[in-house]
Amino acid sequence: MSPTLATFKIPEITNEPMKSYAPGSPERKALQDAIAEMEKELPFEVPCIVNGKPVKTGKLAKQPLPWDHANHLCTYHEADQAAVAAAIDGALAAKAEWEALPWSDRAAIFLKAADLVSGKYRYKLMAATILGQGKNAWQAEIDAAAELTDFLRFGVKYVEELYAVQPPRNSAGSWNRVEYRALEGFVFAVSPFNFTAIGGNLSAAPILVGNTVVWKPSPAATYSNYLIYKIFEEAGLPAGVLQFVPGPPAEVVAQVISHPEFAALHFTGSTFVFKKLWKDIAANIDNYKGYPRIVGETGGKNFHLIHPSAEVKNAVLQSVRGAFEYQGQKCSALSRLYVPSSLWSNGFKEQLLTETAKLKVGPAHDFTNFIGPVIGRPAYDKIIGYINKAKEAGGEVLIGGTGDDSKGYYIQPTVILTKDPKSVTMVEEIFGPVLTVYVYEDADFEKTAQLIDSSTAYALTGSIFSTDRKALIQATNILRNAAGNVYYNEKCTGAVVGQQPFGGARASGTNDKAGSMAIFYRFVSARSIKENFIGLEDALYPSNLA
Numbered sequence: 199m200s201p202t203l204a205t206f207k208i209p210e211i212t213n214e215p216m217k218s219y220a221p222g223s224p225e226r227k228a229l230q231d232a233i234a235e236m237e238k239e240l241p242f243e244v245p246c247i248v249n250g251k252p253v254k255t256g257k258l259a260k261q262p263l264p265w266d267h268a269n270h271l272c273t274y275h276e277a278d279q280a281a282v283a284a285a286i287d288g289a290l291a292a293k294a295e296w297e298a299l300p301w302s303d304r305a306a307i308f309l310k311a312a313d314l315v316s317g318k319y320r321y322k323l324m325a326a327t328i329l330g331q332g333k334n335a336w337q338a339e340i341d342a343a344a345e346l347t348d349f350l351r352f353g354v355k356y357v358e359e360l361y362a363v364q365p366p367r368n369s370a371g372s373w374n375r376v377e378y379r380a381l382e383g384f385v386f387a388v389s390p391f392n393f394t395a396i397g398g399n400l401s402a403a404p405i406l407v408g409n410t411v412v413w414k415p416s417p418a419a420t421y422s423n424y425l426i427y428k429i430f431e432e433a434g435l436p437a438g439v440l441q442f443v444p445g446p447p448a449e450v451v452a453q454v455i456s457h458p459e460f461a462a463l464h465f466t467g468s469t470f471v472f473k474k475l476w477k478d479i480a481a482n483i484d485n486y487k488g489y490p491r492i493v494g495e496t497g498g499k500n501f502h503l504i505h506p507s508a509e510v511k512n513a514v515l516q517s518v519r520g521a522f523e524y525q526g527q528k529c530s531a532l533s534r535l536y537v538p539s540s541l542w543s544n545g546f547k548e549q550l551l552t553e554t555a556k557l558k559v560g561p562a563h564d565f566t567n568f569i570g571p572v573i574g575r576p577a578y579d580k581i582i583g584y585i586n587k588a589k590e591a592g593g594e595v596l597i598g599g600t601g602d603d604s605k606g607y608y609i610q611p612t613v614i615l616t617k618d619p620k621s622v623t624m625v626e627e628i629f630g631p632v633l634t635v636y637v638y639e640d641a642d643f644e645k646t647a648q649l650i651d652s653s654t655a656y657a658l659t660g661s662i663f664s665t666d667r668k669a670l671i672q673a674t675n676i677l678r679n680a681a682g683n684v685y686y687n688e689k690c691t692g693a694v695v696g697q698q699p700f701g702g703a704r705a706s707g708t709n710d711k712a713g714s715m716a717i718f719y720r721f722v723s724a725r726s727i728k729e730n731f732i733g734l735e736d737a738l739y740p741s742n743l744a
């Protein structure tokens with residue numbers, strides 16, 4: 199038994215400062231060196247990790263380079279049934295000791311992991327994200343370096359605050375306490391390709407509050423996610439607490455969620471896959487020991503609503519960044535833009551096309567490219583398919599509209615003008631560098647806000663651009679349920695941990711707000727404890743007396 203001899207305070211937590219990677223900066227050189235070294239050494243071999251030991255199943259799959267699809271970043275061993283079964287057993291076996299570890303020790307492991315991400319492994323993790331997932335230097339910095347570090351450090355802070363939430367009242371002679379137990383069973387993390395940090399957070403958040411986790415990374419982010427596993431291990435995470443099982447998604451997931459001790463799904467990915475998993479879990483409900491928690495952050499169809507009073511230059515530049523950063527492969531990416539006709543014909547259109555034309559497309563490790571490759575063949579075909587559908591439906595391609603998949607999967611940043619606000623590219627998630635514009639009559643601002651609210655199934659992010667406070671308030675009210683993250687005069691991407699808790703509702707997810715205290719509630723099961731100090735003198739109450 200471990201004595202409690204003090205109430206420790208965690209170090210002060212602030213956001214990881216972001217580096218600029220400007221020409222001549224030491225960080226640019228360090229990152230370029232890390233990329234060059236990784237390019238020389240690839241392809242890597244990635245095993246599953248079960249109970250802290252590498253498992254090589256011999257069932258091999260590849261993570262191709264999106265900018266050079268003939269080659270791959272890593273070959274990984276896909277988890278087979280035996281490996282998945284051993285991973286679940288191992289997670290269950292590691293649970294009691296991990297949950298019993300004093301909170302300060304669990305916290306210290308993740309504070310150390312954060313320091314390893316922000317320091318020793320910063321450039322390596324970024325290089326894996328740049329080469330494997332096609333992010334440019336800035337996008338890799340805000341994801342693999344800054345956001346991952348912030349998730350870990352702020353996670354520790356939020357758990358400390360959560361543990362401090364205690365009943366506000368005690369009646370005389372008693373003391374009320376609440377303890378935040380980890381969930382009974384194990385947690386399953388299933389992560390997407392597009393944010394290295396999300397893989398780290400989906401696994402680390404439940405672990406921080408005492409759970410053990412089986413983690414299935416995205417095939418297209420296997421290597422960066424493997425590096426995260428190794429960082430957690432170096433930080434001191436005991437063997438078995440996190441089980442790393444890359445593998446054929448449908449098979450691995452089906453096996454894990456049919457286990458009786460499956461306690462929670464921590465998912466980020468597409469709406470389609472999340473709904474399927476929800477149904478599969480529901481179909482298994484009689485086999486579980488408890489009611490599994492289901493946490494899922496999913497797709498978006500995010501908007502910018504421009505009011506006639508908006509500053510055009512800012513609205514244009516924010517829209518270009520929001521739509522085209524990381525090739526539009528952010529759940530938060532701008533993909534439908536509503537512009538009043540007075541602004542559209544008075545400079546907005548011209549500036550939008552001029553700024554879009556400046557974006558260079560090419561391999562992300564050439565730092566002058568703003569737009570890198572999209573993640574793979576299915577994504578490339580799907581995005582080009584959407585552009586074609588928009589054209590067939592009468593959309594006018596104002597710029598872009600073409601791609602080149604000869605070596606890597608490149609798509610030019612594309613702006614489509616539509617007269618139909620419910621046309622396919624105004625409604626469905628594309629997840630690529632495609633922005634559709636609808637021009638509305640100035641007098642229809644309110645009607646346009648209602649249109650935004652009602653035209654898609656999603657409700658993730660959105661921005662309102664206006665210098666007129668009344669218009670901001672009006673649109674905010676109409677769009678109350680249309681976005682879980684709303685911005686004023688700022689693009690709809692780029693939420694920062696500790697500053698804008700992230701997530702959306704409707705088809706965009708369970709809105710449990712990654713990067714806030716709220717997410718930790720989903721992975722604990724509180725137990726109330728009342729202790730009585732004064733013994734009873736009589737079984738009868740005064741009201742029973744004659």
Ligand SMILES: NC(=O)c1ccc[n+]([C@@H]2O[C@H](COP(=O)([O-])OP(=O)(O)OC[C@H]3O[C@@H](n4cnc5c(N)ncnc54)[C@H](O)[C@@H]3O)[C@@H](O)[C@H]2O)c1
Nearest residue numbers: 389390391415416447448451467468471495496497498529
């Ligand atoms: N709301 C958010 O916070 C957020 C953040 C990032 C990404 N996303 C969303 O994620 C999507 C992009 O990521 P993606 O392409 O990796 O998503 P995806 O749904 O294809 O994959 C997500 C995870 O599910 C697994 N998976 C895929 N098919 C499966 C199946 N049939 N059965 C079981 N598991 C399966 C994948 O291997 C991966 O681990 C977009 O829709 C984006 O909007 C949302």
Ligand SMILES: N[C@@H](CCC=O)C(=O)O
Nearest residue numbers: 528529530691692693700
């Ligand atoms: N949190 C990120 C998006 C994550 C999804 O891809 C943002 O706010 O841009």
